[in-house]
Amino acid sequence: xxxxQPQATPDRHFPHKDVEAKWQQIWRxxxxxxxxxxxxxxxxxxxxxxxxxxxxxxxxxCRVYSIGDAIARFMRMRGKNVLHPMGFDAFGLPAExxxxxxxxxxxxxxxxxxxxxxxxxxxxxxxxxxxxxxVTCRPDYYRWNQYFFIKMLERGLAYKKAAAxxxxxxxxxxxxxxxxxxxxxxxxxxxxxxxxxxxxxxKITDYAEQLLNDLEKLTDWxxxxxxxxxxxxxxxxxxxxKFRLLPEGYVAGKNVPARSDSDKVIEIFTTxxxxxxxxxxxxxxxxxxxxxxxxxxxxxxxxxxEFISAVAQEDRxxxxxxGREKEGFFTGRYAVNPVxxxxxxxxxxxxxxxxxxxxxxxAVPAHDQxxxxxxxxxxxPVKVVIAxxxxxxDDETMTAAYTAPGLMVNSNEFDGLPSSDAKSAIxxxxxxxxxxxxxxxxxxRDWLVSRQRFWGTPIPIVYCEKCGAVPVPEDQLPVVLPRDxxxxxxGNPLLQSDEFINAPCPKCEGPxxxxxxxxxxxxxxxxxxxxxxxxxxxxxxxxxxAADAWMPVDQYIGGIEHAILHLLYSRFFTKVLRDLGLxxxxxxxxxxxxxxxxTNTFVDKATxxxxxxxxxxxKQAKMSKSLGNGVDPLEIIExxxxxxxxxxxxxxxxxxxxxxxxxxxxxGCSKFLNRVWRLVQGTLDACEFAPEEAAALAPGNANDKELxxxxxxxxxxxxxxxxxxxxxxxxxxxxxxxxxxxSTYLSTSHEFERMTLGFSVRTLLLLLFPFAPHVTSELWExxxxxxxIDEQKFPEFDPKALIKDEFEIVLQVNGKVRSxxxxxxxxxxxxxEAAALAxxxxxxxxxxxxxxxxxxVPGKLVNVVG
RNA sequence: GCCGAAGUGGCGGAAUGGCAGACGCAGAGGACUCAAAAUCCUCCGCUCGCAAGGGUGUGUGGGUUCGAGUCCCACCUUCGGCACCA
Numbered sequence: 001x002x003x004x005q006p007q008a009t010p011d012r013h014f015p016h017k018d019v020e021a022k023w024q025q026i027w028r029x030x031x032x033x034x035x036x037x038x039x040x041x042x043x044x045x046x047x048x049x050x051x052x053x054x055x056x057x058x059x060x061x062c063r064v065y066s067i068g069d070a071i072a073r074f075m076r077m078r079g080k081n082v083l084h085p086m087g088f089d090a091f092g093l094p095a096e097x098x099x100x101x102x103x104x105x106x107x108x109x110x111x112x113x114x115x116x117x118x119x120x121x122x123x124x125x126x127x128x129x130x131x132x133x134x135v136t137c138r139p140d141y142y143r144w145n146q147y148f149f150i151k152m153l154e155r156g157l158a159y160k161k162a163a164a165x166x167x168x169x170x171x172x173x174x175x176x177x178x179x180x181x182x183x184x185x186x187x188x189x190x191x192x193x194x195x196x197x198x199x200x201x202x203k204i205t206d207y208a209e210q211l212l213n214d215l216e217k218l219t220d221w222x223x224x225x226x227x228x229x230x231x232x233x234x235x236x237x238x239x240x241x242k243f244r245l246l247p248e249g250y251v252a253g254k255n256v257p258a259r260s261d262s263d264k265v266i267e268i269f270t271t272x273x274x275x276x277x278x279x280x281x282x283x284x285x286x287x288x289x290x291x292x293x294x295x296x297x298x299x300x301x302x303x304x305x306e307f308i309s310a311v312a313q314e315d316r317x318x319x320x321x322x323g324r325e326k327e328g329f330f331t332g333r334y335a336v337n338p339v340x341x342x343x344x345x346x347x348x349x350x351x352x353x354x355x356x357x358x359x360x361x362x363a364v365p366a367h368d369q370x371x372x373x374x375x376x377x378x379x380x381p382v383k384v385v386i387a388x389x390x391x392x393x394d395d396e397t398m399t400a401a402y403t404a405p406g407l408m409v410n411s412n413e414f415d416g417l418p419s420s421d422a423k424s425a426i427x428x429x430x431x432x433x434x435x436x437x438x439x440x441x442x443x444x445r446d447w448l449v450s451r452q453r454f455w456g457t458p459i460p461i462v463y464c465e466k467c468g469a470v471p472v473p474e475d476q477l478p479v480v481l482p483r484d485x486x487x488x489x490x491g492n493p494l495l496q497s498d499e500f501i502n503a504p505c506p507k508c509e510g511p512x513x514x515x516x517x518x519x520x521x522x523x524x525x526x527x528x529x530x531x532x533x534x535x536x537x538x539x540x541x542x543x544x545x546a547a548d549a550w551m552p553v554d555q556y557i558g559g560i561e562h563a564i565l566h567l568l569y570s571r572f573f574t575k576v577l578r579d580l581g582l583x584x585x586x587x588x589x590x591x592x593x594x595x596x597x598x599t600n601t602f603v604d605k606a607t608x609x610x611x612x613x614x615x616x617x618x619k620q621a622k623m624s625k626s627l628g629n630g631v632d633p634l635e636i637i638e639x640x641x642x643x644x645x646x647x648x649x650x651x652x653x654x655x656x657x658x659x660x661x662x663x664x665x666x667x668g669c670s671k672f673l674n675r676v677w678r679l680v681q682g683t684l685d686a687c688e689f690a691p692e693e694a695a696a697l698a699p700g701n702a703n704d705k706e707l708x709x710x711x712x713x714x715x716x717x718x719x720x721x722x723x724x725x726x727x728x729x730x731x732x733x734x735x736x737x738x739x740x741x742x743s744t745y746l747s748t749s750h751e752f753e754r755m756t757l758g759f760s761v762r763t764l765l766l767l768l769f770p771f772a773p774h775v776t777s778e779l780w781e782x783x784x785x786x787x788x789i790d791e792q793k794f795p796e797f798d799p800k801a802l803i804k805d806e807f808e809i810v811l812q813v814n815g816k817v818r819s820x821x822x823x824x825x826x827x828x829x830x831x832x833e834a835a836a837l838a839x840x841x842x843x844x845x846x847x848x849x850x851x852x853x854x855x856x857v858p859g860k861l862v863n864v865v866g
Numbered sequence: 867g868c869c870g871a872a873g874u875g876g877c878g879g880a881a882u883g884g885c886a887g888a889c890g891c892a893g894a895g896g897a898c899u900c901a902a903a904a905u906c907c908u909c910c911g912c913u914c915g916c917a918a919g920g921g922u923g924u925g926u927g928g929g930u931u932c933g934a935g936u937c938c939c940a941c942c943u944u945c946g947g948c949a950c951c952a
Contacts, residue, residue, distance in 0.1 A: 013904090182948095224946070227870045231948050238952085270952060283952085320950065351950045361952045370950055443951055563947080617877085651890075652878060658945095660878065664891055671904095672890085678905090730880070733889035740889090747906090810885050815933045817885050855932050861884055865932050 013670075014677040016641030020774040024122055032790055033072075033127040036081040039549040044080035046072045047529055049558030049566070050134075053088045055113035057120040059598040059623050059649075059661065060559070062633045066646045067595060067655050067728065068557050069126045073770035074722045076127075077794035083550055084127060085532040087134035088114050091142075091521045093171055093187065096455045099487040106455045107481075110137055120634065124642045125773050127790075132535040136524035137455070141531065143478030144541035145523050146460040148573075150471045151580055157203045158449075160469065164287065164354070165448055167195040172491075173452045174199060176520060177445050178232075178565045183318075186565075194312075200450040200459060200517065204572045208233055208442040210586075211571055220591035222656065225563045232564050234443025238271035239427045241362065241436035243282060243335035245290075246343055248298065250334050256343050266290060266335055266346075269357030269441055273430070274422040275364040276339045277411035278385035280375065283328065283349035285359040286311045291331070291348065300332040304348060311350050319350055326351060326374045337362075338435035339426065340412065349374060357441055365401065366393065372401040385410045386419045447569065449520045454485065454493045456518030464505030464512040473506050479514070492516055525566050526573035529553055529588060547583050555726075556589040557655075563594065593726065596658040597622045598649075602629035620660055631661055643772035644670040650728035650771055673775055676739060676764065680779045682746075683761050687783035690758030694798035697756055703745055704753040708801045710741035711760045715797035718767045728771070735767045763795050810861035811836050813845040829856050836862040 027033065048068040051061055072084040088110075095106035102109070114135065121128060134141055152158035166175040168185040174197060179186040204211075212233045215226045245264040246257065266282065284291060286308040295304040307329040311319060318324070327350040334343040344363075351370055352361050365375035365382040375382055384393045386406040393402055405419045414422045430436035450459060458479040460472035472479055482500040485493040494500055494516040505512035527541070534546035558566075567589070574588040601618035604611040605628075611619040623630040636645045648669040653659045680687070691697065694715070697708055717734040721727045742760050746752075762785060769776040769789050780789035804825065809832060811819040819841040823832055833854055836842055846866050853865040 222871085224870055228947050231869060234948085234951070236951075268952080272952080324950065326950080349950095351952090353951065356951045363952085368952070370952075373950095441951080443948090560946080654879080657872095657879095662878080662891075665878075668891055674904095729878090730889080733880075736889055808885090812884085812933075815884095815931095820885080853932060855884095857884060857933095861933090863884080863932050 013674055014775060014778075016643065016775070017638075019778045020123070020125065020637075020642055023774045023777045024125060026777075026788075027125075027127070027790070028122070031131075033084060033129050035083045035085070035129045035132060039081050039083070042080050043083065043550055044075045044555075045083045045529075045550050045553045046075065046555045047083075047085070047532070047553045047557070049556075049562065050087045050089050050525070050528060051117065052092060052094070053090050053110055053113040053117055054094060055116045057117060057124070057633050059631055059633060062124060062645060063598055063649050063655075063659060064557050064559070064595055065121070065124065065126050066649045067593065068555075069124075069128075069646075070650060070722075070728055070770045071555055071557075071726065072127055073773060073790070074794070076790075077766070077770070077792060078723065079793060083132075083532065084129060085132040085134070085535070086121065086126075086128040086130065087132075087528060087532070088117075088136065089521065089525050089528075090114065090135050090137035091456045091518075091524055093453065093455070095137075096453060096487065099455075100489045103487065105483060105485075106487075107137060107483075123637055124633070124646070127773070132532050134528050134531045134535055136457075136521070136528065139478045139480050140538070141528075142457040142524070144527075144531070145457040145519055146472070146477050146479060147474060147541060148523075148527070148577075149460060149519070150474065152202060152576065153471055155576075155580070157206065157576060158200060159203065160198060160200050162196060162198040163201075163448075164194050164196050165199055166192045167197075168192055171453075174448060174450065176448045176522070178447075178522075178568065199448055201446040202449055202572075204447045204569075205442060205444055207572050207575050208235070208444045209440075210575055211444075211568065214571070214575075214586055217587060218589075218592070221589075222592065222594050225560070225567065225592060225594055228563045229568055232444065232568065236271050236441045236443075238269055238439060238441060239273040239423075239430065239436055240267055240269055240358075240439045241273070241276065241338055241430055242267050243338060243344075243360075243362070245294075245346075246334040246336060248333065250343065252334065252343065252345065254343075256336055256341055264290070266360050267358045267436075268360045268362045269439065270362055271441075272364065272367065272423075273426045274408065274419040275367045275385055276337065276362065276426055277408075277414070278364040278366050278383045279337050279342075279344055279362045280365060280381045280383050281344050281363045281371075282335050282346045283352045283361045283363050283371075283374070284331075284346060285352040285354040286348050286350065287354040288348075288352075288359045290360075294331045294333045294346065298332050300330065304329055304331060307348055311348075314350075320353065324351065326370065326377060328374055328378055330378070338430060338433070345380070347374075347378070355445060356443065366395065366398070367401050367403055369401040369403065372398075383410060447520075447572070449523060450515075450517035451520055452492050452516075453518055454481070454487075456521060457523065458494075458500075459515040459517050459519055461515040462503050462505055462512040463515065464508060464510055466510055467505050467507045469515075470505055470507050470512070476506065494518075522566060522569050526569045527577070529556075529570070530577070530583065541582075544582060544584075551583060552585050552588050552590045555591045555593065557593045557595060559597070560594040567592075593655055595655050596653065598659045598661055599623065600629040600631060600661040602627045620658070623661065636666065640666060640670045641673075641774070643673055643775050647673065647732065647771050651732040652729070654727065654729055672736060672739070673772060675743075676768065677775065677779065679739065679742060679746075680761055680765070680783060683742075683757055684783055686752060686754040686757040687761055687785065688758065689754040690762040690783075690785070691755055692762075694759065694763075694796065694801060697759060697798070697801070698753070700753045700756055703749045704756045705805075707741055707745045707756055707760055708798075709804065710738060711756075711763050712797040712801040714738035714741075714767060715763060715795050716802065719794065719797070722770070731767075732771060735764065735771075738764050738767065765789060766792055766795050807859060809836070809859075811839055811842050812861060812863040813842055814866055815863060816845075818842055818845050829858065832856055832858075832862060836864060 046068055048064045072082050076082045090110050095110045098109045099106045166180050168175055170188045170190040180192050185192055212235055242265045295301040328347040331346045333346045335346055336343055363371040365371040366384045382395045387409045388406045408414045408417045408422050427438050460479045462470050464470055482497045485497050501514050503512050503514045530542045530547055533550040534542035570588050577583045599620040600623050602611055602621050613619045621627055648666045652665050694712055714734050718731045721731040765776045765780050777789050806822050806824045809821050809823050810817055819839050821835055833856055849866045851864045855863040
């Protein structure tokens, strides 16, 4: 190189690649993120929902893990014993699809993806304890799924039954109710159909009441998530009532025959026992088990069967959609209303669900809109039994059901009672006569856990001709997935593996056949947070001691898409494990942060132009492959570095809100880190003199005092924003303000007070460290501060430095700001009041009037009321 | 329909009942430069005004209060969840 060539402008960007690589290696070597051996009273368990190992980190991942890592690093600085583990939710369909496409074993594909992703985690600088890694597709993990399955079976919480269940034709497997979103598969989005299959279920309904009530304890969960769970559990208070079935041959209008011992009973559930006297028919779900015996051999049989099969063929979600045309069929049979002994016709109705209540509904057209539409269509009488205060209802002319409260009419001895009082009175009467009583009904259904897929935990059951379904004994676990299988894309490969299928019956040792269904992957994620407490335990899923020491998770972070699914299952599982004596807690997650999604503008595929909203602004949509608007974290790391990416992610929006990705915003954060870099480089000599304690600072001149105020204020703010409120954006804003204050100090002071300046720079780095760990580590070292920054305690502010000698008081006249004055800290209320009244602008706005009242808020303002 | 959350500059967003718009982005002007980038300085809700200064302003309408973005009542809009669940 020759010297007379023009000098290139020095690169003003700090060398993020070198810095990040250097510190990542140092952290790895010294195992900087290792969990302390003894959690003690100062334990802090911070957990982010573990990822599916797709092989590539996306921005959504970066967001959750940046949030979690900032908390983990902050809590370590606060002296907490932090558990911050990571693992992989490694069973599931993508691996199986990859197996079909590339003819590799899903296990090999998954392990390669895990290796790749761990590398990407490291490049983001996340402080995770990989020694506690849990990978759900490995036998040392999934054997405990099998163990829990058997425990559930022993407690009667796992059972097999034939039921109409959700089937996804694309994924070729059944789905739990929670995995169906508006009639479509949660994973692939294709419509779900109904099939009648025999499947394994967990009795989550046994815990409905607890799952609902314990939501009250979760005071640090977002209201939205709790509401969703409440709605999903769907508790309704109501009544059961027994309708006596009349024998075949009863004709409407005849006297109702006397009760006989051979009478069958149809039980209904209602939330409106006050309307029992208004029942004019009964509706049964077409699948109701009694239907067959009602119509068999009658002239209604053929029609009924036709109706049932027509309904069955219909898409289940269409059929049950609101506003759907009501369809019904008269069975020819009658039942007797328990409160007034009237005979009412029994219909089949397409809108009655077998899964809810008893599958039989008393119909009150006058006071239920569905029944009303049905009655008008099939010409069934309408009978008003609740009279509104304002209007008079007429059976013949009313055009909609009246569903509000009112006074009871046509209800014998209950006439004149307010309907709200009649509810319990009627229920009491049903109970007295043993014809019903109060009851509670939930919408929650049992959790369907079997899946017709290969890449999941094998259900540890052997079917024996003699002994039936026999659980595999604990000492024979795990039942391991076979390696020698072909992935052809049709059917479950387990069905073709003789080695797997053929197994002796554990009971009689006769020939048996293994269950080929595997478990829902949500089973894996329902207890992984417990495995992290004791990840290497080969004797038990986890020791009680370790679980007691670490649980519950203090801070859990994840996407809102799991508001019901994973979060409900995990809560259920925790309660079951508690009842098994394995844990001491009722709820697994103390505090929950549901982070918002990452969005970006995108180019409309149809038009090829930037998609805009109705205001002409670029439209935002979730980053996704299909829209092609994803930003690759690796590219951002390459261009700006992980610190910039992390800072932007946490600064641009509150964690629970949507994050709009903007290149300008990322650039802004990059500029800030470069500014900090230059700022520290320019103050290295002052750093030598930095004390460790704020209290050690000498008073100094006005500029020094102002900087001391600012630095202490920043410590206070970041401490409370991070420690109590977990507000990352305002924490970073406070750090930026400190950087601004230092810059102001440098440009306005003629003489620097080196201790104050050094302390401010030192503090700036400490406060910034949880967000941008690499660059702060490097600068800490360059400044020559003791040790490494990740070993430092979070600074403490000096309360004395926050008290100013004099402060500004806002002067209001009639609540409007009119002036400002500076008063001494020692000024009394009377002094301030006098000063306020002496103020020219206050006087002019008073316009010569005598003030009626003067309010003095010490340290803040004076309001003069004229 | 039911339940929940939220409405603040051009944008993302701040504000224990006490100066609305912190922090940042975008924008305007200036400095440095042959020039650009980078960097630094200044301005930046709307409106009237040359200015000093005034008016107005947190979805809408009321209310409580000396004082309301914040509390209360009613309504509107957006987003999210559930939805023929008897």
